[in-house]
Amino acid sequence: MAGRLEVCDLGTDVDYAAAAALQDVCHAGRRAGTRHDTLLLLEHAPVYTLGRSAKPDHIRWDADALRAAGIACVTTTRGGDVTYHGPGQLVGYPILHLAQRGMGVLDYIQAVEESLIRALAACGLAQAGRDARNRGVWVGNDKIAAIGIRVSHQVTAHGFALNVNTRLADYAGIVPCGLADAGVTSLARSLGRAVDMAIVKQQVVAAFGVVFGYDEVVLAPAPTRPPQGPP
Secondary structure, eight states: OOHHHEEEESSSOHHHHHHHHHHHHHHHHHHHSSHHHHHHHHOOOOOEEEEEOOOOBOOOOOOOHHHHHHHEEEEOOSSSSSSEEEETTEEEEEEEGGGTTOOHHHHHHHHHHHHHHHHHHHHOOTEEEEEEEEEEEETEEHHHHEEEEEETTTTTEEEEEESSSSOOGGGGGGGGGGGTTTTTTOOHHHHTTTHHHHHHHHHHHHHHHHHHTOSSSEEEOOOOOOOOOOO
């Protein structure tokens, strides 16, 4: 399917609330037809996020421990349980119009998974795949990429978190995705070496364009103000 995808690289140490505000701008623009499909890429400052099905006791650390670790805690509008975002993790927020791509919600989630699986294979990790217990991408019993989304008016928000060079010790403060019997891993741990984030971004963008069928994928600046609708 043809179409244009605009990729915005927001950089590192991005505040969660600031990224949420940018998502809102892109979401409103996509609904209004004033923006193309958009993929925001970034690394967050350390934060635990709780989705709509998260249980409070899946945060293992109390307020003092969170402050000592420098990790914020935020309730979000995405689906899923609790997860971690932080430096060395590639977060992607696709803002796509599903109806215009001829996709349902399950089609979309599977396409995001497939994009990440292909990107990881291109980076040298051929063992990544799916697991029947939980959405996302796995390496054996360890999750390497979490997916949590929201869809409103056929337009997606939130997205995926791919562990590249992530500090995995920060997962100790939560029950990741509510799965006490599963672990987490990263591309760096799986390959036994640090990984160039720029290369991972390139592979994710390339795989995303192919899997979703875009005929044009371009780099674009992030929006700085709400889009103006038609008069």
